[in-house]
Amino acid sequence: MLNFADLQVFVRTAELGSLSAAARLLDISPAVASAALKRLEQHLQAHLLVRSTRSLRLTPEGEAFLVHARLALQSLDDGRQQLAGSKVGISGLLQLSAPSDFGRNILLPWLDEFQLAHPQLQLRLLLGDRVTDLFREPVDIALRYGAPEDSSLVALPVAAGNRRVLCAAPDYLARHGEPRSVEALAEHNCLLYMLGGRVHERWRFQAGKREQSLTVGGDRVSDDADVVHRWAVAGAGLVYKSWLDVAGDVQAGRLKVLLPEWRGEATPLNLICAHRAQLSKPVHLLREFVQSRCAALLARAPWHA
Structure with missing residues (x-):
């Protein structure tokens, strides 16, 4: 049977283009990540990645399997979020900033769905393309394309494989x-x-x-x-x-x-906040929710065709 953790290692490695980067993201050692990939390849009886000391790329089999691996992880995340939502109610005000295009045309219906699952939660949404000053403006978190220029900010990946x-x-x-x-x-x-x-x-x-x-x-x-x-x-x-x-x-x-x-060009979507203390339960749930929806869109991207 396929191992959930092994699938995570494979998907994150493919998205980041680096085994060590995937290991850091998943908070495991590179040796553990490498063993997970070997175990997955042995189970599938297929080579998914071609690795050398300086580069890493997907094989044709790896490209094809990546689509299914992402969908499997998304399905598991959806089920986990549904259980979490039914067991743990979240409430309070969540203040969020997002890019104008993504926020208005993609994020809005997702937020409607998220609030339907968490009716006690209040949202304040700011839309705009300029970089939000998280230390001055009334927002808790921001969704932004690309890494923040300010290295003191906390950035968590939402759609690392976006282009x-x-x-x-x-x-x-x-x-x-x-x-x-x-x-x-x-x-x-x-x-x-x-x-x-x-x-x-x-x-x-x-x-x-x-x-x-x-x-x-x-x-x-x-x-x-x-x-x-x-x-x-x-x-x-x-x-x-x-x-x-x-x-x-x-x-x-x-x-x-x-x-x-x-x-x-690579255009990763990240969730950004000023302090890790702002990574509350509602923030974590919203990030996982948006991450799963983005994964479904990325699975249909032209570079996976």
């Missing part, structure tokens, strides 16, 4: 055609996002050991990620967005992933 994807609406592609290479992006209208006064116009991609980047341009720029998202769905141009933000649109056919052979 950016290049996509556009079918209407735009019907009028302008699909780019067939990274270089061809220079011929397209690219919708740009601005944060902290800086326009993110350098788009980076990776295919195996090959890397390509290109400075793109377009006729629209916004400091609100949700606005850029809406422009893309309306057919105004190409967009380079977090997979979590556009997964629903891709599944519904409102957006199409382009150049799927090229992986976009």
Whole structure:
């Protein structure tokens, strides 16, 4: 029978690209993590990872099994959360900050579901893309893409394997055609996002050991990620967005992933707080809840196809 802990080691190692990093996250030694992977491979009679002293990558069998391993862990987490919710009531005020696009289009219905399971809990939600000052503003935790620049903050992974994807609406592609290479992006209208006064116009991609980047341009720029998202769905141009933000649109056919052979930049989603003392029972439950929902979206990501 498959071991739950062994599956965790495999999934975290695949997401982080490092056995030692996965061991630190799971609070076990690298030797224990390595033994778990060997045990799992022996049970499956398949090589899941190719490891060397400097690199680690999934085998084709590992790529295929990763999807099922994530879904299995998500199912177990869902059951555990349901039991925890029925046994331990949580209450009080939880103050949360989230990015505009992810918060408005993805997180909102999840929070409705979370509060339905915990009716005594009150939520205060702040949406915005600028970096929240957790020491000054009235929030307990923040969901943010990327690692915090302030190393004194506590960051817990929520969707470590998330990446950016290049996509556009079918209407735009019907009028302008699909780019067939990274270089061809220079011929397209690219919708740009601005944060902290800086326009993110350098788009980076990776295919195996090959890397390509290109400075793109377009006729629209916004400091609100949700606005850029809406422009893309309306057919105004190409967009380079977090997979979590556009997964629903891709599944519904409102957006199409382009150049799927090229992986976009890693864009991990983290839960951030100022002090570990803020990691209360409601925070832990919310993190696990959002983590399981993100895992379901990541299982359908184009790099797993």
